[in-house]
Amino acid sequence: MQPGTFELLILVFIFLGLQAWWIIPIIIKNNKLNKTGKDLREEIKLLEKLFKK
Numbered sequence: 001m002q003p004g005t006f007e008l009l010i011l012v013f014i015f016l017g018l019q020a021w022w023i024i025p026i027i028i029k030n031n032k033l034n035k036t037g038k039d040l041r042e043e044i045k046l047l048e049k050l051f052k053k
Helices: 005-052
Strands: none
Touching: none
């Protein structure tokens, strides 16, 4: 291995860890919002069917 390879790998892992630290909560929140939106769309469709009758 060339000198500095180990330090470069450490920096890459730190960078990826920091990126995951703020991206993963955003993805989780987005999935929760999508699920809520899907539930609301189903409820809207149900109410539209009820009121069309």
